[in-house]
Amino acid sequence: MEKNRYELGLEKLGEVDGDQGDKVIESLKDIAPDLGKFIIEFAFGDIYTRPALDLQERELVTLSCLTTLGATEKQLTVHINGALNVGIGQEKIIETFIQCIPYVGFPRVLNAVFVAKEVFQSRSF
Amino acid sequence: MEKNRYELGLEKLGEVDGDQGDKVIESLKDIAPDLGKFIIEFAFGDIYTRPALDLQERELVTLSCLTTLGATEKQLTVHINGALNVGIGQEKIIETFIQCIPYVGFPRVLNAVFVAKEVFQSRSF
Amino acid sequence: MEKNRYELGLEKLGEVDGDQGDKVIESLKDIAPDLGKFIIEFAFGDIYTRPALDLQERELVTLSCLTTLGATEKQLTVHINGALNVGIGQEKIIETFIQCIPYVGFPRVLNAVFVAKEVFQSRSF
Amino acid sequence: MEKNRYELGLEKLGEVDGDQGDKVIESLKDIAPDLGKFIIEFAFGDIYTRPALDLQERELVTLSCLTTLGATEKQLTVHINGALNVGIGQEKIIETFIQCIPYVGFPRVLNAVFVAKEVFQSRSF
Amino acid sequence: MEKNRYELGLEKLGEVDGDQGDKVIESLKDIAPDLGKFIIEFAFGDIYTRPALDLQERELVTLSCLTTLGATEKQLTVHINGALNVGIGQEKIIETFIQCIPYVGFPRVLNAVFVAKEVFQSRSF
Amino acid sequence: MEKNRYELGLEKLGEVDGDQGDKVIESLKDIAPDLGKFIIEFAFGDIYTRPALDLQERELVTLSCLTTLGATEKQLTVHINGALNVGIGQEKIIETFIQCIPYVGFPRVLNAVFVAKEVFQSRSF
Numbered sequence: 001m002e003k004n005r006y007e008l009g010l011e012k013l014g015e016v017d018g019d020q021g022d023k024v025i026e027s028l029k030d031i032a033p034d035l036g037k038f039i040i041e042f043a044f045g046d047i048y049t050r051p052a053l054d055l056q057e058r059e060l061v062t063l064s065c066l067t068t069l070g071a072t073e074k075q076l077t078v079h080i081n082g083a084l085n086v087g088i089g090q091e092k093i094i095e096t097f098i099q100c101i102p103y104v105g106f107p108r109v110l111n112a113v114f115v116a117k118e119v120f121q122s123r124s125f
Numbered sequence: 126m127e128k129n130r131y132e133l134g135l136e137k138l139g140e141v142d143g144d145q146g147d148k149v150i151e152s153l154k155d156i157a158p159d160l161g162k163f164i165i166e167f168a169f170g171d172i173y174t175r176p177a178l179d180l181q182e183r184e185l186v187t188l189s190c191l192t193t194l195g196a197t198e199k200q201l202t203v204h205i206n207g208a209l210n211v212g213i214g215q216e217k218i219i220e221t222f223i224q225c226i227p228y229v230g231f232p233r234v235l236n237a238v239f240v241a242k243e244v245f246q247s248r249s250f
Numbered sequence: 251m252e253k254n255r256y257e258l259g260l261e262k263l264g265e266v267d268g269d270q271g272d273k274v275i276e277s278l279k280d281i282a283p284d285l286g287k288f289i290i291e292f293a294f295g296d297i298y299t300r301p302a303l304d305l306q307e308r309e310l311v312t313l314s315c316l317t318t319l320g321a322t323e324k325q326l327t328v329h330i331n332g333a334l335n336v337g338i339g340q341e342k343i344i345e346t347f348i349q350c351i352p353y354v355g356f357p358r359v360l361n362a363v364f365v366a367k368e369v370f371q372s373r374s375f
Numbered sequence: 376m377e378k379n380r381y382e383l384g385l386e387k388l389g390e391v392d393g394d395q396g397d398k399v400i401e402s403l404k405d406i407a408p409d410l411g412k413f414i415i416e417f418a419f420g421d422i423y424t425r426p427a428l429d430l431q432e433r434e435l436v437t438l439s440c441l442t443t444l445g446a447t448e449k450q451l452t453v454h455i456n457g458a459l460n461v462g463i464g465q466e467k468i469i470e471t472f473i474q475c476i477p478y479v480g481f482p483r484v485l486n487a488v489f490v491a492k493e494v495f496q497s498r499s500f
Numbered sequence: 501m502e503k504n505r506y507e508l509g510l511e512k513l514g515e516v517d518g519d520q521g522d523k524v525i526e527s528l529k530d531i532a533p534d535l536g537k538f539i540i541e542f543a544f545g546d547i548y549t550r551p552a553l554d555l556q557e558r559e560l561v562t563l564s565c566l567t568t569l570g571a572t573e574k575q576l577t578v579h580i581n582g583a584l585n586v587g588i589g590q591e592k593i594i595e596t597f598i599q600c601i602p603y604v605g606f607p608r609v610l611n612a613v614f615v616a617k618e619v620f621q622s623r624s625f
Numbered sequence: 626m627e628k629n630r631y632e633l634g635l636e637k638l639g640e641v642d643g644d645q646g647d648k649v650i651e652s653l654k655d656i657a658p659d660l661g662k663f664i665i666e667f668a669f670g671d672i673y674t675r676p677a678l679d680l681q682e683r684e685l686v687t688l689s690c691l692t693t694l695g696a697t698e699k700q701l702t703v704h705i706n707g708a709l710n711v712g713i714g715q716e717k718i719i720e721t722f723i724q725c726i727p728y729v730g731f732p733r734v735l736n737a738v739f740v741a742k743e744v745f746q747s748r749s750f
Contacts, residue, residue: 024485031492032469034300039481042292043227050284052220057185061221064189065228066482071446071696074489075228075482094657095177096186102168103190103200105605106664107691107700110649114699117656149610156617157594159675164606167667175659191607196321196571199614200607219282230480231289232316232325235274239324242281293477302470310432311471314439315478321571325478344532345427346436352418353440353450355730356539357566357575360524364574367531399735406742407719409550414731417542425534441732446696449739450732543727552720560682561721564689565728575728595677596686602668603690603700 006037009045016048016055016082024078059083063096067112068104076115081123090120131162134170141173141180141207149203184208188221192237193229201240206248215245256287259295266298266305266332274328309333313346317362318354326365331373340370381412384420391423391430391457399453434458438471442487443479451487455494465495506537509545516548516555516582524578559583563596567612568604576615581623590620631662634670641673641680641707649703684708688721692737693729701740706748715745 003011013021028036048058062079066072083093097112128136138146153161173183187204191197208218222237253261263271278286298308312329316322333343347362378386388396403411423433437454441447458468472487503511513521528536548558562579566572583593597612628636638646650661673683687704691697708718722737 027492028485028488031495032473032488035469035473035476035481035484035488038292038296038473038476039227042288042296043481046288046292047224047227050220050223052216053224057182057221058224060182060185061189061224062228064186065193065225065480068190068193069229069445069480069482070694071486072482075485091177094660095175096182098175098657098660098663099172099178099183099186100190101605101660101663102164102172103187103605103607104194105601105603105690105694106660106668107603107694107697109660110653110700111696113653113657113660117652120656152617153610153613156620157598157613160594160598160601160606160609160613163598163601163667163671167663167671168606171663171667190605194570194605194607195319196611197607200610219285223282223285223288226285226288226480228480228482230315230319230476230478231285231293232319232322232478234285235278235325236321238278238282238285242277245281289477297474297477300470300473302466303474307432307435307471308474310435311439311474312478314436315443315475318440318443319479320569341427344535345425346432348425348532348535348538349422349428349433349436350440351535351538351730352414352422353437353730353732354444355565355569355726355728356535356543357569357572357728359535360528360575361571363528363532363535367527370531402742403735403738406745407723407738410719410723410726410731410734410738413542413546413723413726417538417546418731421538421542440730444695444730444732446736447732450735539727547724547727550720550723552716553724557682557685557721558724560685561689561724562728564686565693565725568690568693569729591677595675596682598675599672599678599683599686600690602664602672603687604694 005041005045007045008049009040009043012044012048013040016044016059016086017078018081018085020078020081024074055086056083056088059086059088060096063093063112064100067097067100067108070108070111073111073115076112077119080116080119084119084123090116130166130170132170133174134165134168137169137173138165141169141184141211142203143206143210145203145206149199180211181208181213184211184213185221188218188237189225192222192225192233195233195236198236198240201237202244205241205244209244209248215241255291255295257295258299259290259293262294262298263290266294266309266336267328268331268335270328270331274324305336306333306338309336309338310346313343313362314350317347317350317358320358320361323361323365326362327369330366330369334369334373340366380416380420382420383424384415384418387419387423388415391419391434391461392453393456393460395453395456399449430461431458431463434461434463435471438468438487439475442472442475442483445483445486448486448490451490452494455491456498459494459498465491505541505545507545508549509540509543512544512548513540516544516559516586517578518581518585520578520581524574555586556583556588559586559588560596563593563612564600567597567600567608570608570611573611573615576612577619580616580619584619584623590616630666630670632670633674634665634668637669637673638665641669641684641711642703643706643710645703645706649699680711681708681713684711684713685721688718688737689725692722692725692733695733695736698736698740701737702744705741705744709744709748715741 025036097109150161191201222234275286347359400411525536597609653661722734
């Protein structure tokens with residue numbers, strides 16, 4: 001039987017974010033459960049499952065969006081972990097932030113790099 | 126003899142942006158020539174020449190930054206052309222914008238897609 | 251038979267944006283048809299159909315988001331029309347922009363008001 | 376005798392933000408007292424007292440602006456409390472954030488919802 | 501007799517923006533006259549008249565804000581003219597934009613410089 | 626012998642940011658040392674050393690950019706210290722933030738002022 005959008009999204013969320021994504025969804029349960037459902041169904045079920053970009057490329061795009069937006073420490077934590085989970089190395093993650101410098105300036109990039117520093121350290125145990 | 130930052134940057138600018146980049150630098154000549162120099166030396170000479178990300182990956186990151194920032198039609202025009210120049214197909218460029226939706230919403234993505242539409246049409250002649 | 255997300259969204263899009271929304275979807279057909287599909291299914295099918303906020307309140311929120319983002323003239327044109335379509339008066343639309351001043355400053359609000367001026371004039375014939 | 380802008384603003388600030396607003400003004404006293412005066416006179420005295428939008432509608436607009444801007448946790452805390460104070464229910468506040476998703480993406484909305492979660496919990500005692 | 505905030509603001513607006521500011525206020529007359537009033541009373545009457553920064557310093561700050569925000573071509577046109585009106589030279593205006601590069605990146609600065617180019621040319625006749 | 630960009634930048638960084646800048650560079654050493662190098666060479670070596678704006682004017686511009694961007698508490702801490710180091714008084718720093726209000730609204734300015742409050746207190750011992 002064909003999987004529905006929720007099932008497809010949950011599978012993809014697990015593949016990308018591991019238990020980090022689960023924690024976000026879990027933390028929404030008592031306050032805005034539908035927001036969690038939309039993240040699973042739309043972001044992961046509809047978008048991340050599409051062809052034309054592979055998961056590593058999708059995470060490069062996501063890291064660039066989050067760096068540019070700013071004020072996204074929680075989301076960067078999830079997606080730096082996600083990038084590592086789908087096989088992007090630490091050096092390439094840092095280089096993605098460095099490529100953002102000419103377009104968004106140093107402050108946004110510094111903030112992203114400091115989140116990466118914490119994520120890399122938390123995974124080294 | 127080793128090339129200096131300006132020469133390295135000019136070479137890379139040509140590789141990525143073709144004559145589109147030249148036009149930007151040219152248009153700065155009588156108003157802010159050093160701004161053109163910084164784009165060549167720093168953005169293209171220092172950053173685009175680094176390893177760890179290839180040119181296609183750098184353009185994916187750049188397109189994502191410009192989409193997220195908004196109000197970057199001129200720069201998107203240059204870098205959608207740049208993305209095509211380094212071998213990224215039209216479908217993949219559009220998919221990069223679609224991957225941005227969950228992080229930046231529809232308006233920024235719509236604006237980027239409409240710039241892509243114009244660039245794709247202008248190159249089809 | 252129950253309507254699916256696409257049908258629900260198309261109906262809601264028509265209710266809010268009239269033929270302005272159709273034109274956006276139409277203009278995406280040859281470049282990014284799935285983007286149009288996501289706007290209909292997700293934005294209008296999933297979100298605009300929810301209870302807890304009525305359509306007038308949803309348009310107030312949307313106008314506030316677009317004003318704050320900036321660089322959203324096309325989307326403001328669609329949603330100022332949308333706000334009028336769902337029964338919000340011109341004075342209330344302008345007042346929504348004025349309420350944004352303390353939070354986003356004058357430039358974003360001025361830009362939104364000048365879009366409203368054009369929309370109001372275009373509908374007065 | 377007619378109230379001046381400061382008196383009108385202080386009254387409105389109390390009505391909307393209760394003692395949360397007072398605390399902000401108080402915390403500015405020794406560093407930037409005129410900033411507090413401008414918030415009272417201009418934001419609350421000039422803007423919040425106007426007709427055409429009621430206080431509930433003004434808070435919906437304000438929550439939407441703050442969500443879109445990002446990096447506004449302190450201000451969201453004040454205005455989520457403000458929204459509750461003027462009679463907007465918890466469900467409607469969350470729905471306001473959900474209506475922002477298509478325009479600003481998930482990260483800004485997630486951050487706003489997590490602030491709401493803390494505010495709702497802090498008021499449940 | 502003491503001037504009121506509106507009179508003080510109108511005087512300051514004339515000093516800074518010349519007839520450019522008048523045109524903005526004029527263009528608001530039939531759509532949002534109170535927005536024009538708030539710009540005069542609050543921005544120019546309350547803020548620009550304060551001590552601690554002179555008019556040249558205020559215009560440097562304003563140009564930096566508008567460059568960083570983006571999507572502010574109209575406001576940059578007014579305030580590049582304003583900067584010239586209060587005696588800031590063309591070179592210093594361009595240098596202000598160049599100082600923004602490390603903090604906001606090249607695209608925002610390029611857009612501001614191209615507005616300056618048009619303003620400088622329009623005044624050279 | 627002529628100093629190179631790195632040496633010029635390091636000197637300027639020390640002049641502006643004192644040991645605060647060193648700490649940022651130091652904290653990047655094990656995660657993204659080249660990011661520190663680019664800040665020294667490009668931001669401080671290439672940009673801060675230019676004529677046309679003096680160091681006080683450059684810090685006014687920088688504070689305005691950081692206030693407008695938002696989510697820049699760490700960078701504001703460095704540059705409020707930097708502004709004090711190059712001789713800008715506390716009152717003038719606060720006034721710079723107040724001049725930003727009409728262009729960026731109260732939330733960004735409030736956040737900057739609260740960072741200044743902490744910096745001023747930390748230096749009063």
